[in-house]
Amino acid sequence: xxxxxxxxxxxxxxxxxxxxxxxxxxxxxxxxxxxxxxxxxxxxxxxxxxxxxxxxxxxxxxxxxxxxxxxxxxxxxxxxxxxxxxxxxxxxxxxxxxxxxxxxxxxxxxxxxxxxxxxxxxxxxxxxxxxxxxxxxxxxxxxxxxxxxxxxxxxxxxxxxxxxxxxxxxxxxxxxxxxxxxxxxxxxxxxxxxxxxxxxxxxxxxxxxxxxxxxxxxxxxxxxxxxxxxxxxxxxxxxxxxxxxxxxxxxxxxxxxxxxxxxxxxxxxxxxxxxxxxxxxxxxxxxxxxxxxxxxxxxxxxxxxxxxxxxxxxxxxxxxxxxxxxxxxxxxxxxxxxxxxxxxxxxxxxxxxxxxxxxxxxxxxxxxxxxxxxxxxxxxx
Amino acid sequence: xxxxxxxxxxxxxxxxxxxxxxxxxxxxxxxxxxxxxxxxxxxxxxxxxxxxxxxxxxxxxxxxxxxxxxxxxxxxxxxxxxxxxxxxxxxxxxxxxxxxxxxxxxxxxxxxxxxxxxxxxxxxxxxxxxxxxxxxxxxxxxxxxxxxxxxxxxxxxxxxxxxxxxxxxxxxxxxxxxxxxxxxxxxxxxxxxxxxxxxxxxxxxxxxxxxxxxxxxxxxxxxxxxxxxxxxxxxxxxxxxxxxxxxxxxxxxxxxxxxxxxxxxxxxxxxxxxxxxxxxxxxxxxxxxxxxxxxxxxxxxxxxxxxxxxxxxxxxxxxxxxxxxxxxxxxxxxxxxxxxxxxxxxxxxxxxxxxxxxxxxxxxxxxxxxxxxxxxxxxxx
Numbered sequence: 032x033x034x035x036x037x038x039x040x041x042x043x044x045x046x047x048x049x050x051x052x053x054x055x056x057x058x059x060x061x062x063x064x065x066x067x068x069x070x071x072x073x074x075x076x077x078x079x080x081x082x083x084x085x086x087x088x089x090x091x092x093x094x095x096x097x098x099x100x101x102x103x104x105x106x107x108x109x110x111x112x113x114x115x116x117x118x119x120x121x122x123x124x125x126x127x128x129x130x131x132x133x134x135x136x137x138x139x140x141x142x143x144x145x146x147x148x149x150x151x152x153x154x155x156x157x158x159x160x161x162x163x164x165x166x167x168x169x170x171x172x173x174x175x176x177x178x179x180x181x182x183x184x185x186x187x188x189x190x191x192x193x194x195x196x197x198x199x200x201x202x203x204x205x206x207x208x209x210x211x212x213x214x215x216x217x218x219x220x221x222x223x224x225x226x227x228x229x230x231x232x233x234x235x236x237x238x239x240x241x242x243x244x245x246x247x248x249x250x251x252x253x254x255x256x257x258x259x260x261x262x263x264x265x266x267x268x269x270x271x272x273x274x275x276x277x278x279x280x281x282x283x284x285x286x287x288x289x290x291x292x293x294x295x296x297x298x299x300x301x302x303x304x305x306x307x308x309x310x311x312x313x314x315x316x317x318x319x320x321x322x323x324x325x326x327x328x329x330x331x332x333x334x335x336x337x338x339x340x341x342x343x344x345x346x347x348x349x350x351x352x353x354x355x356x357x358x359x360x361x362x363x364x365x366x367x368x369x370x371x372x373x374x375x376x377x378x379x380x381x382x383x384x385x386x387x388x389x390x391x392x393x394x395x396x397x398x399x400x401x402x403x404x405x406x407x408x409x410x411x412x
Numbered sequence: 413x414x415x416x417x418x419x420x421x422x423x424x425x426x427x428x429x430x431x432x433x434x435x436x437x438x439x440x441x442x443x444x445x446x447x448x449x450x451x452x453x454x455x456x457x458x459x460x461x462x463x464x465x466x467x468x469x470x471x472x473x474x475x476x477x478x479x480x481x482x483x484x485x486x487x488x489x490x491x492x493x494x495x496x497x498x499x500x501x502x503x504x505x506x507x508x509x510x511x512x513x514x515x516x517x518x519x520x521x522x523x524x525x526x527x528x529x530x531x532x533x534x535x536x537x538x539x540x541x542x543x544x545x546x547x548x549x550x551x552x553x554x555x556x557x558x559x560x561x562x563x564x565x566x567x568x569x570x571x572x573x574x575x576x577x578x579x580x581x582x583x584x585x586x587x588x589x590x591x592x593x594x595x596x597x598x599x600x601x602x603x604x605x606x607x608x609x610x611x612x613x614x615x616x617x618x619x620x621x622x623x624x625x626x627x628x629x630x631x632x633x634x635x636x637x638x639x640x641x642x643x644x645x646x647x648x649x650x651x652x653x654x655x656x657x658x659x660x661x662x663x664x665x666x667x668x669x670x671x672x673x674x675x676x677x678x679x680x681x682x683x684x685x686x687x688x689x690x691x692x693x694x695x696x697x698x699x700x701x702x703x704x705x706x707x708x709x710x711x712x713x714x715x716x717x718x719x720x721x722x723x724x725x726x727x728x729x730x731x732x733x734x735x736x737x738x739x740x741x742x743x744x745x746x747x748x749x750x751x752x753x754x755x756x757x758x759x760x761x762x763x764x765x766x767x768x769x770x771x772x773x774x775x776x777x778x779x780x781x782x783x784x785x786x787x788x789x790x791x792x793x
Binding site: 059060061158159216217218219220222223224226227229230231233234236252255256259260263266267268271272274275276277284286287288290292293294295298299315319322323325354 | 540601607610640648656671706
């Protein structure tokens with residue numbers, strides 16, 4: 032293992048690809064004739080295949096959750112803080128599967144993939160997906176890997192919605208469901224933020240109805256603005272205040288319309304970086320899946336009735352300054368689970384980091400999460 | 413008075429224009445050689461000119477605060493709920509002046525006005541203004557109208573910042589300062605929202621460095637997006653939830669990238685309406701004035717030291733679900749005033765309406781505000 036790779040890292044990992052030739056009928060009625068899912072695994076599957084953990088990613092996430100892709104890789108996977116030997120999701124105990132969702136832009140079949148019907152990238156023709164479809168495709172990946180029942184399905188934010196969907200869609204296929212910084216459905220405000228972001232992308236003159244690749248271009252400006260806005264909602268007012276305050280890049284204001292406060296430059300940097308590394312159509316798909324998620328709608332809008340389908344145990348976690356999915360939203364899930372007589376553990380973690388907190392190794396968060404996972408390792412695998 | 417004009421309205425009002433030929437040196441160092449301010453007045457100035465109230469408007473506000481412009485006018489001025497005979501600002505007792513700020517787009521000299529140096533609209537060449545400059549120009553308007561000392565300077569949001577600036581810039585020229593739903597300076601998050609909005613405007617291909625009028629076009633898309641975003645931040649999550657929830661326009665989701673939730677349509681409607689009725693350069697100027705406002709910076713970043721310049725009394729009001737300028741931001745002002753040994757009355761009003769609450773006749777708000785103003789009428793004019 033190279034010098035710079037820490038001892039508690041899963042080390043160098045290699046993505047794998049599962050090819051599915053059987054068609055996938057989507058909730059929308061449309062059909063994906065075939066598709067690929069790219070995924071990584073960390074740790075070792077035990078003999079009776081009872082120690083598998085599924086990681087579901089959030090809006091801009093992907094399969095690379097832990098470890099490094101090469102010795103030169105400077106940054107580990109997005110949830111390396113929580114996945115590794117001795118970490119909250121301890122790879123000495125668990126076999127962890129992390130995939131890139133369908134519709135993604137990191138290797139799984141998505142809008143940048145070639146549409147077999149046209150031999151051109153799907154672009155704007157890629158079907159709109161629902162969390163339900165992701166869970167269906169994840170179950171097929173589990174079949175492929177011989178996992179009948181997960182020790183836990185785990186996710187933060189949009190990933191938490193997938194975990195929740197698992198608990199009602201395949202109740203017999205998971206023993207624990209870990210829902211972090213999530214919500215049972217988006218609020219009107221959440222939807223509104225998504226719609227503003229979508230609007231900036233779709234009104235970018237380079238968008239071409241989603242067929243920008245065919246036009247040899249990218250809707251960079253729109254995607255940058257969408258990301259600036261989203262990024263801003265992932266941070267708390269306090270966290271931004273502490274990080275940037277009203278600090279200027281220079282000594283004096285310029286009286287020009289240029290980014291001059293540090294927070295402006297930071298957002299520009301984040302937005303620009305994202306605008307060339309993420310696919311705009313994937314962004315649109317992910318936000319639509321978020322908007323549509325509302326499993327209780329199929330149970331008379333009764334979340335408790337909906338969650339009564341579940342047979343697993345639950346860990347729900349939230350963060351005090353998360354205003355994208357506030358603790359109250361997590362508590363709706365907890366209350367519904369209690370009403371449905373389910374086994375639920377809940378922790379609201381003190382943090383000034385906003386929604387982003389679920390990606391950060393805050394001691395009480397990691398400790399609580401780790402203790403819960405450790406109990407699973409001891410009792411349920 | 414026409415049938416539809418209520419008895420407690422100021423009735424039909426006519427805007428007036430004050431022309432200023434003396435140059436105005438701005439905080440930026442630039443000079444406006446001459447300018448016009450459009451304004452309205454309601455009520456009657458008393459003999460000793462002691463009953464004048466100055467209304468300062470917020471980002472998208474203007475001079476038309478109360479009454480109707482014609483018998484066919486369907487909507488009254490933007491603060492008609494609070495200005496009129498028997499209302500919180502009682503025009504039977506007060507002489508109310510409401511102007512359109514410099515840089516505005518409703519009649520006062522601004523980016524759509526003709527630049528005397530080029531005989532073309534200022535457009536992007538209009539100088540960046542600060543709250544300080546507005547207050548200076550408002551003082552000149554007061555001179556013109558023969559008002560030496562206002563009974564009160566009153567404003568909400570950005571208007572509250574102007575009122576606060578009055579109290580330290582011309583302490584001898586106001587007896588009361590009413591600061592509603594405001595803040596002593598923007599937070600990093602506030603600035604970030606403004607920068608995203610500015611970015612959508614400036615990156616609109618129709619923006620042409622602010623010289624869109626010369627190009628016979630408007631950056632409608634960018635301004636629409638800016639407004640959608642801003643509007644969203646003026647409402648609370650609860651208010652949006654109550655108004656729209658997750659209601660769809662149709663029975664079923666469409667699986668298309670079109671506005672389909674009611675909240676999306678509402679934001680589109682609001683954004684589109686604004687995009688043709690407001691000037692994009694004015695929007696940019698207003699947000700920059702907001703970003704720059706920080707009077708304490710000239711007093712060792714000590715707000716109390718800054719406000720110790722004031723000699724007037726203060727009424728500060730905030731609203732529980734206002735997350736743009738939360739009650740904590742108003743309380744910073746209150747705490748600084750107490751520390752500076754000033755006479756301050758503070759009310760935090762229970763409301764689910766978010767930042768927009770200051771425009772809405774919430775009973776406890778109007779009652780508190782009215783009681784304070786009534787005391788001014790009794791004791792201080």
